[in-house]
Amino acid sequence: MTRSVYVTGIGRGDGRQVVELGVMELLSRRTGRVGVFRPLAHDGPDPIYDLLRSRYRLSQPTGTVFGLGYDEAAAHLAEKGTDALVSRLLERFRTVARDYEAVLVLGTDFADTGLPAELALNARLANEFGAAVLPVVAGSGRDLDSLTAEVRNGHHAYASLGCDVVAMIANRVSDGLAGAAAGALRGQLPVPVYALPEEPALSAPTVAQIAAALDAKVLLGDPAGLSRDVRGFVFGGATLPTFLPALTEGCLVITPGDRADLVVGALAAHSAGSPPIAGVLLTVDRVPGEETMALAARLSPGTPVLAVPGDSFATAGRLMSLEGRVTTANPRKAEIALGLFEEHVDTALLADRLSVSRRGDRVTPMMFEHQLIERSRADRRHIVLPEGTEERVLRAAEVLLRRGVCDLTLLGEEAAIRRRTAELGIDLGLLGPEEVPDGTGAWARAVDPYDSPLRERFAELYAGLRAHKGVTHELAYDQVADVSYFGTLMVREGLADGMVSGAAHSTAATLRPAFEIIRTRPDAEIVSSVFFMCLAERVLVYGDCAVNPDPDAEQLADIAVQSAATAARFGVEPRVAMLSYSTGTSGSGADVDKVRRATELVRERRPELPVEGPIQYDAAVEPTVAATKLPGSDVAGRATVLVFPDLNTGNNTYKAVQRSAGAVAVGPVLQGLRKPVNDLSRGALVPDIVTTVAITAIQAQQGRRTAGGGPGRTEGTEESDEAVEE
Template identity: 60%
Template sequence: MARIVYLVEHGPGSGKSAVALGLAELLSRKVPRIGVFRPFVDGAAPDPTLALLRSRYHIGLDDQQLFGVTAAEAAGMLSAGDGEGLVGRIVERFRPIARDHDAVVVIGSDLDDEQSPTLALNARLANEFGAVVVAVVNGADLDDATVGSVARQAYHALVDLDATVAAVIVNKTSLPPPALPVPCYTIPNVATVAAPTVAEVAAALGASVLSAGPASLERDVLDYVVGAAQVPALLSHLTDNCLLITPGDRADLLVAAAAAHASGTVPLAGIVLTLGIAPDKTALALFERLNTGLAVLSVPAASYDTIAASTRMEHRLSPDNPRKVAAALGAFESNVDTAALADALELTASTRVTPLMFEYDLIDRARAARRHLVLPEGTEERILRAADILLRRGVAALTLLGDPAVIAAKARDLGLDISAATVIDPATSDLLERFAPVYAQLRAHKGVTLDLARDVVRDVSYFGTMMVHLGLADGMVSGATHTTAATIRPAFEIIKTVPGLSVASSVFFMLLPDRVLVYGDCAVNPDPDAEQLADIALSSATTAAQFGIDPRVAMLSYSTGTSGAGADVTKVASATALVRGRRPELPVEGPIQYDAAVDPAVAATKLPGSTVAGQATVFVFPDLNTGNNTYKAVQRSAGAVAVGPVMQGLRKPVNDLSRGATVKDIVNTVAITAIQAQSFLSHPSGTMEA
């Protein structure tokens, strides 16, 4: 039976979309399939909240299946006195959603609109759905006493209507939560969540884009400044991330604002030129030569009308802006006790691990005990975008390597906030004199002198690895622009493998539509011998368990059991025997073919009674050629998401990225590395609990 959570907004502009996102994120960690439903939609355009949740949580339905009625239909039925018919129609539309999902977030209607359904109708629907209610209160501009009064009013109004209230969330306030009979939380206003982007302002104003740099339309507009005075007065009134609105014939203000932004004096969001006047061509050319990356918009309206229209706007969360989604989730997770709220919603975690649950569990676990990671490729755009998300979500503390001026300029041009990250330039850092002697001593047997060591540790990969080795960072993630060899060679030279382990190796987490599997080793060891293969299997089982996957290990071969012979089969059989000897309690089978490992019907024929055959979760390949080709074949043919390679067997965590890694891939890999670092710090020898 699905767990239904019904959001009821108490007061306009409460930001319930951000709360709905936070609740959906919480649910996604507990159950395999979540759904979303809106009893009422405006009907004028696709609902952005539905689009966001449908996209983010892979809800396989279109918007037309996710709502009950339009606001106009509801108003018509209510005015005709057919309230029961309205309830019946909505409940009928809702039932398939509840039937096909393990939990559903229902986003109720606004209550201030005279034509919208009433509080009583929302409470009635919550009861008809069998839902618990979370009340969302707009706490903006309320004082301490008023916040408590409004929160209590929202709670008692719903209880009086027989609704089962699970929690009250007062949004957009930093005041402490009032005491209520149910959990109550306050979430502060996050300017970057509510702020519209330059693109949204342009669309609302019907503006023409005269000039735009990379990502310039994605910038947040946190303030508006009307430029009408002379340059000195304008410069004194510019604020961070403001949108400058000025007549199109004020070439002096256009150039002055561009210079202020390019010099780093004040970061702007963009510029709007009014009255439909085209700017002076020479001034616009100079603006573009300054390479600000700012957008210049043109509108026909006057400045007063433009500012009036702009300030009425508020951003609505959408799947097109992951940065704002991350900020909203960061605010929710930092201020809501999600474990206590899950208890209030009577949520228990599923024993099944789906890809979505796996990905969001990574973020949750990394946030629980934040670690400090170094990202050597600090000037790469994907790294900067991932860093912005990671910092907003509180996943890890970060150090970026590279020229601070270059990194700051790129982040500013992309509209990213990485101010919480530490930035170090290896070429000029005082740490070089600390790192060089250590590296020279480690590699003295290879003839490395102190002078040579100074040159080597200037390399960002070596510099980052030295930070990890000396405890200045807990782990490292690299490889977006560097080869695998460039990333892991320093780790092998400096950090080295866990004592007693014959080889370091790697795994991929294969996120299939209905489960998560572990493949090893598909990236590091070309042709491991039996002892190395056994170590790879043991490391892979430990990694699987560390990330919530019950390890059942298949030692793969072209033969199952004793059906075949040959040197390769003998190697796998020997490795299997070594694994059993070292960890008798670990379910392991080998030699075994892939079909027998994954298909219960084949397993029943080839290895009846096996505890692994047909239900393996960890697949150990006999060599790199087999493993690498198999993971790529499954990735491309089965639509699986391959997360990795995740290194294992090193004394401290260092992980490699594909050079084609997406921002999401980077976020996942950093979260994995942070979780590994938690275990390494708990077990300083480098061993991890299975």
């Protein structure tokens, strides 16, 4: 039976998008097919639905998402009455419910709807849909007594109308009151109550949103600059010495276009980081001359400069009512919203109250990714990111911190990292060199290998490890200043639990330090890799598609055993297919014989592990083909771990499946190292980095539980320096 969740409110200004996004995240963790239904909609784009469709890869036909427009609904209500309107909307809802395991219903927004008794209509619809109700109360501007009374009244309003209220959420609660409000209401209502504090980064509009609202002309600025949050406004009219001290972090400078001195001064202050501004808005339809604009572009590349025809006073009036929105155009705000929701809502309890259960062994790509985030959050580890000034890494770092995935060390010059985050409008809350984390949430710190007190210690360690290669202390001192080596040494020394790199470095630059310093586990023959291939209905594990060009039979067997263990660690039941161009005994030749020998070795080393080989890909994954080519096999047609005979085959296959079948390829995930170090593709997107860091954190959790082995193998690692997958 479809389980529906009806997110609604009791009035305007509740910032309900945060809750709608959070509930969608919760539902998509638990089930593979989630539908969306908005009974009543305004004309034009629907920002929250567009965001849900994009973020959660919804395939639902857009025509089924919306019931009626408000004008049509009001006319229908006036002409035929409430029962007729509800009946029509119920019919549209059932069309969605038939096709999906869960449905998120987006209630009316109490904004210019023209509907009488709007709360009662939401309650009636929720009851007819058989949906659990999750009311959201606006907390902005309320004191503690007023807020708690409003939450109680909201619960009474929906419960008295027969609704199944599963929880109450107070959103946008004034600073410092969220904890007190939740505590004051605990036990006073028969349902859980959660309070989400006001988050300035959500309510702040971006420069791009302001430009759109004012129909401003963009004179300067790149996409990263236009995505900066505007946290305040500073109006420029005074002399430069008076003007500069008034600048605040994240402010939008509003000044007449003929004040070239203030434009240049504001951008120079931003470039110096004192303070970083969001941008400049020029008024009165004036623009500085070409030389001034050229200087502005050189002073602070990417910082937006906008122009509007109105004067500063009229422009200010239009800006004061403008608030930020969580939209497809700004995925960063979505991550902030999810982090806020997950921090202040007991999502496990809420999911149980919604009676949304996981669907057996079925794992969709979205569910797999969510499981990674959940597991990494459960036992937070410390990950080092060597590429501390790379934009994608910084954006991923903000997501990781907001979601509480791990603690982070970013390598690079601290001033450069702070300047870059300011330019990108990113808030990492970097700790100072002597600051101690307060233990309340995930934290990040910047460390510069060149002037770190650890450099001397690391040089001595590295010189000792590589003395057999002629590495002196002087050479080691220079080498460990390299961010990849410094990060790897942090992992070796237990100063970080794992490392992720490769967004701006080659695979060899990431792996060579790991082979030299971390080394291979005693129980592993070689270092290898897997990709988690997330198809529409299942997750497959491919190995090795990134490291070993032409493994022999013994190495291939080791790859298979390691890949099976990795699969099991991440919730995929291992059934191993040793791939070849021949199935069973139908072919012969050196390549087939290698796979056949490797299969025998796997059976000797792991008798309990289901393994089949040699076997062709189609016989491994398709039951009908398996029934013909290899009847009676426990693996054929049901394989979950596919081991390729060489890198050429594996690398091309994973990319073909990724691009042609629309699979999500998570990896490469390295296996066989004593401590987790993982590589990124240089084309990695922000979500790829987030996922890889989460996997690394989970590997570190496992490593900590099984720690206690002696020093790793040194033989067999030197030749692996020639890692090839980029």
